[in-house]
Structure formats: C-alpha cells, structure tokens
Amino acid sequence: MLHLLRIDLKKLTNYRTFWIVCGLYFFTLGMTTASGMEFLKWLVRMGASFGTQINIARIPFYHFPDVWQNITFVSGFFKAILAFMVVISITNEFTYRTVRQNVIDGLSRYQFLISKVLTNILLSAMSMVMVFIIALVTGLIYSPSVEMVDLVMDLEFFAAYFLEVFAFLSFALLLGMVIQRSGLTIVLLVLSQMIEAIIRANVDDYVPWLIPYFPMESISNLIPMPFPKYVFMEIQDYVSISAVLIAGAWTFIFNYLAYLKLKKSDI
Amino acid sequence: MEAVLQIENLTKNFGRLCAVNKMNLEVGKGQVFGMLGPNGSGKTTTLGMLMSVVNPSSGGFKWFGQESTNDTRKKIGAVLEHPIFYPYLTGQKNLELTAMIKGATADQITSVLKLVELSDRKDDKYKTYSLGMKQRLAIASALLNDPQVLILDEPTNGLDPMGISEIRELIKKIASDGRTIILASHLLDEVQKVCTHFAVLKKGNMVYSGPVEDVNKGPEIVEVNADVDLSEVLNTFQGASAINRENGYFEVTLTKGIKGHDLNKFLFEKGITATHLVTKKRSLEKQFLEILAESK
Numbered sequence: 001m002l003h004l005l006r007i008d009l010k011k012l013t014n015y016r017t018f019w020i021v022c023g024l025y026f027f028t029l030g031m032t033t034a035s036g037m038e039f040l041k042w043l044v045r046m047g048a049s050f051g052t053q054i055n056i057a058r059i060p061f062y063h064f065p066d067v068w069q070n071i072t073f074v075s076g077f078f079k080a081i082l083a084f085m086v087v088i089s090i091t092n093e094f095t096y097r098t099v100r101q102n103v104i105d106g107l108s109r110y111q112f113l114i115s116k117v118l119t120n121i122l123l124s125a126m127s128m129v130m131v132f133i134i135a136l137v138t139g140l141i142y143s144p145s146v147e148m149v150d151l152v153m154d155l156e157f158f159a160a161y162f163l164e165v166f167a168f169l170s171f172a173l174l175l176g177m178v179i180q181r182s183g184l185t186i187v188l189l190v191l192s193q194m195i196e197a198i199i200r201a202n203v204d205d206y207v208p209w210l211i212p213y214f215p216m217e218s219i220s221n222l223i224p225m226p227f228p229k230y231v232f233m234e235i236q237d238y239v240s241i242s243a244v245l246i247a248g249a250w251t252f253i254f255n256y257l258a259y260l261k262l263k264k265s266d267i
Numbered sequence: 268m269e270a271v272l273q274i275e276n277l278t279k280n281f282g283r284l285c286a287v288n289k290m291n292l293e294v295g296k297g298q299v300f301g302m303l304g305p306n307g308s309g310k311t312t313t314l315g316m317l318m319s320v321v322n323p324s325s326g327g328f329k330w331f332g333q334e335s336t337n338d339t340r341k342k343i344g345a346v347l348e349h350p351i352f353y354p355y356l357t358g359q360k361n362l363e364l365t366a367m368i369k370g371a372t373a374d375q376i377t378s379v380l381k382l383v384e385l386s387d388r389k390d391d392k393y394k395t396y397s398l399g400m401k402q403r404l405a406i407a408s409a410l411l412n413d414p415q416v417l418i419l420d421e422p423t424n425g426l427d428p429m430g431i432s433e434i435r436e437l438i439k440k441i442a443s444d445g446r447t448i449i450l451a452s453h454l455l456d457e458v459q460k461v462c463t464h465f466a467v468l469k470k471g472n473m474v475y476s477g478p479v480e481d482v483n484k485g486p487e488i489v490e491v492n493a494d495v496d497l498s499e500v501l502n503t504f505q506g507a508s509a510i511n512r513e514n515g516y517f518e519v520t521l522t523k524g525i526k527g528h529d530l531n532k533f534l535f536e537k538g539i540t541a542t543h544l545v546t547k548k549r550s551l552e553k554q555f556l557e558i559l560a561e562s563k
Binding site (some may be wrong): 003006007010011015016096102104105264265266267 | 315318319320321322336337338340341345347351352353354355356360363364365367368369370408
C-alpha cells in the first residue's frame with residue numbers, strides 16, 4: 001500500500017504545477033480562515049461609517065467550541081482547488097498515456113487506482129490537519145477563556161470535514177477518469193454542483209425525501225452552515241449520522257465506479 | 268522447445284471491426300520473433316492484449332505457461348507504439364519510477380542508461396529529448412529488472428540510419444544473451460536481419476508463421492541475359508515455371524529441384540552464351556508480398 005502511495009507521490013512531487021496548486025490552496029485556505037476577525041473588524045468600521053453599531057463580542061466566531069464548526073464549514077469551499085489538482089493528476093495520466101505504460105510495466109489497474117485513492121486520502125488528511133491547526137490557534141487567540149470541556153467538544157466536525165474533502169476528491173477522480181481531458185473535467189466539476197441543484201429543485205416538488213440522497217447535497221450536509229445561529233436561529237450544531245452514511249456510501253460508489261471504468265476500458 | 272508465450276484463439280473486436288481474429292501462436296524461448304504486417308493489421312492490438320492494456324474480446328494467452336498477472340509483466344520489458352514517459356520528469360526520474368513499479372534496483376538504472384548511451388543526458392527533462400533519445404530511453408526502461416522477454420513495437424520508427432543500425436546492434440546483443448524478443452515491424456529488411464522466426468498479419472488474421480531461414484527455401488529465381496533474344500529459347504526450357512522481363516533482364520522462376528547451373532547448361536547446349544546470369548537471393552520483402560497476395 002505504502003509502495004503504491006510512494007509511486008504516485010513520485011509523479012507529483014517532481015511536478016511543478018502540483019506545488020503551485022497545493023501551495024496556493026494551503027495559502028488561501030490558511031489566510032481566509034485565519035483572518036475572519038480582521039473581516040469582522042472591517043465590517044464594524046464600515047458599519048460605523050453608516051451609523052450602525054455592530055458588537056464583535058456578540059459574534060463568538062473564533063470561540064471554542066464554535067470555532068470548530070465555523071472553520072470546517074468555511075474551509076469546505078476550498079476543496080474545489082484541491083480537486084482541480086486531482087483532476088490534473090489523473091487526466092495527465094491519460095493525455096501522456098502513462099497509465100498504459102504503468103500497466104505494461106507491471107502495475108495492475110487496481111493498484112494504479114489505489115495509488116491515486118491513497119493520494120486523495122493523504123491530501124484530505126493534510127487539509128484536515130491544517131484546518132485543525134488554524135482553528136486551534138485562532139481559538140486560543142480569540143477565546144476569552146479556554147476550558148478543556150469546550151476544547152474537546154464538537155471535534156467530530158474534523159472527521160466530517162475529512163469525509164467531505166475525500167468524497168469530493170473521489171468524485172473528481174471519477175470524473176477525470178471518465179472524461180480524460182483536464183479542461184472539460186474541471187468545467188464539469190464546477191458545474192456539477194449547479195446541475196445537481198437544478199435537478200434537486202425539480203425533484204423537490206415531487207419527492208422531497210429524496211433530496212438528502214443526492215451526492216453533492218450529501219457532501220454539503222456533512223457540516224451544516226453555522227452562521228444563522230448568530231442571528232438567534234436554530235441550527236444543526238452536530239454531525240448527523242445519516243449524512244455521514246450517505247456521503248460515505250457515495251464516496252465508495254465514486255471509487256468503485258472509477259475502478260469499473262478503468263477495468264473495462266482499453267487504455 | 269520451452270514455450271515462453273502461447274496464444275490461443277485470441278480475438279479483439281472494436282465494434283464491428285475485427286482487429287485480431289482467432290490468433291494462435293507460440294513463441295519459444297530464445298527466439299527473436301518478428302511480427303510483420305501492413306499498418307492496421309493488428310500488430311499493436313495483439314501486443315496490447317499480451318500486456319493487458321487491451322481487453323481481449325475472446326480467447327486467451329499464457330506467459331511462461333501461466334495465466335498472466337501484473338507480476339508476470341514485471342518480467343517482460345515492453346515498448347508499444349512509441350515511447351511513453353512523463354514529459355516533466357528527467358530521464359533518470361522516469362526510469363526511477365519504472366524501477367519502482369518493476370521492483371528493479373538503482374544500479375540497474377545506471378547500467379541501462381550506459382547501455383543506451385544516455386548517461387550524459389539523464390538529468391535533462393524527457394521533453395527536451397530528440398526522437399532517437401526517446402526511443403533509446405524506452406529501450407532502457409524496457410531492459411530494467413532484467414526481463415526474460417523483450418517486446419519492441421517499431422523500435423526504429425523515425426530514427427536516422429545510424430540510430431537504426433545502433434538499435435539493431437542492441438537487439439542482436441540482447442538476443443545473444445538468450446533472451447526472447449518479439450519485434451513488431453513493417454520494415455522487412457530489419458526483421459530479416461535480426462529475427463529467427465516471423466509471422467505475417469493481415470487485417471487481423473495471421474496468414475503465415477515460420478522460421479526466417481525458410482524464406483530462402485522456395486523456388487530459385489535466376490536473372491539471365493544474352494546478346495541474342497532469349498524469349499523463344501527460354502520458353503522451351505522445361506525447368507521454368509514463370510518467365511518475366513524485368514529491368515532489361517529475363518527473370519526465370521525455376522521449378523523445384525532445378526538450379527541456376529541447369530539453365531546455364533541448357534543455354535550452352537542451345538549454342539547461346541549468357542552475358543549475365545545471377546541467382547537471386549529471395550528477400551523477405553518478396554516473400555511477404557507474395558504471402559499477402561496469396562491470402563486475398
């Protein structure tokens with residue numbers, strides 16, 4: 001297993017685009033999530049000039065345990081950039097036809113896929129660790145008091161975040177494997193959210209119970225949006241088991257379909 | 268003879284097109300096996316199936332007497348169609364990757380690079396290589412892990428005459444180590460020079476297979492001319508099965524058992540002295556064209 005991961009990492013770590021895309025991903029992810037307080041301060045200044053009073057103290061964005069859900073939710077938007085890297089990595093194998101040579105040289109098709117899936121797991125895990133560190137550091141800075149109870153509360157959001165990223169990367173891998181061209185795959189990857197939203201809107205009129213089972217919907221259901229609670233609305237502040245099961249099932253389906261596709265096609 | 272490769276009823280259909288039709292073939296250990304055929308005759312598709320990148324429609328094959336797995340392929344070095352590498356990696360890194368897949372050691376990389384004379388350029392990116400260098404790197408990569416069988420598909424494609432002769436020498440050198448080589452080519456001269464056995468493919472059907480030595484076994488052809496017109500005299504010669512005029516000479520195909528000196532003797536008895544009499548060596552090219560024509 002580790003051997004297969006090392007094979008795929010050798011392809012990537014010598015590829016400049018990989019470092020640029022990943023560097024930009026971690027940079028923008030870090031900067032955005034860590035500078036929320038600056039954004040709030042800016043909002044206050046803007047509000048003051050229009051004669052509105054906003055009290056930052058009333059918005060405990062970075063307080064434990066709120067910070068866990070807030071930051072994992074916001075970080076989720078950035079997973080698309082990581083997915084682009086996955087698309088580039090897999091479509092390169094088809095445009096250069098190196099997948100063919102890998103198999104000729106002695107990888108089985110299954111091993112080839114596993115090497116890509118392991119990289120996806122690694123990228124998801126690294127992203128999770130990064131987000132955890134940012135949330136921990138910002139939480140320690142901005143929380144008025146740090147209680148151990150608050151600190152260890154709601155940590156399941158990180159497991160949900162990992163699944164969210166890994167599920168989406170699995171989808172990107174499947175799409176790249178089916179389409180095999182990077183440009184078209186990236187366009188479809190971006191549009192897939194919208195296409196599904198359109199379908200959902202139509203399905204909603206007839207079979208509303210089906211909605212949570214849609215793939216993109218299930219991925220975004222893993223971490224519910226936390227912000228409405230700051231205007232005193234009821235929100236779901238936990239990870240629902242059914243959301244995890246549905247998203248987990250889709251992740252398995254994406255990877256299994258990728259396997260079937262690779263197994264059946266002439267490469 | 269120990270069989271390295273046995274192919275049984277191997278078939279591949281692309282929709283309605285039959286690319287390879289019920290092929291049966293056996294390649295023995297130590298053979299240099301040439302696969303001949305015009306473009307689109309199914310050579311690469313066949314090799315693709317043997318290396319598990321093309322799924323057969325029916326039939327099967329065995330490497331070393333066993334069903335093929337990915338571990339079997341690690342013992343086979345293959346270059347199909349054209350060299351395939353990661354363009355952004357250096358030659359060295361590309362070979363390191365192949366070595367990781369095949370389970371070859373770092374020493375082997377150094378030695379194969381030396382063999383194909385690419386040591387000087389190993390740290391340059393693959394995309395900067397010339398076609399000849401790409402071909403040589405592909406052969407180097409195929410030689411990693413000391414393969415029992417080497418499969419080369421048009422290895423001299425696009426090379427200059429010097430490159431062609433270098434690759435030919437390389438093939439002979441590798442073959443002299445007792446390794447089996449399967450060589451697909453449409454350059455007949457090349458196959459005749461290096462191969463021990465050959466097969467001819469046409470539109471997915473294998474129309475001939477046998478040793479290269481047999482090429483010279485067929486009826487003899489003699490080119491003859493004299494100061495007088497020979498057309499009538501030659502028609503009375505019993506040992507001729509066909510007479511053609513070509514390039515100002517008479518080309519006489521002799522019947523079985525008749526040799527060039529019989530014709531010479533016949534002419535002399537008729538009071539004619541030949542000014543030109545050459546027994547032509549049959550080329551694979553001629554044989555190949557004949558096989559293709561016969562199989563229509």
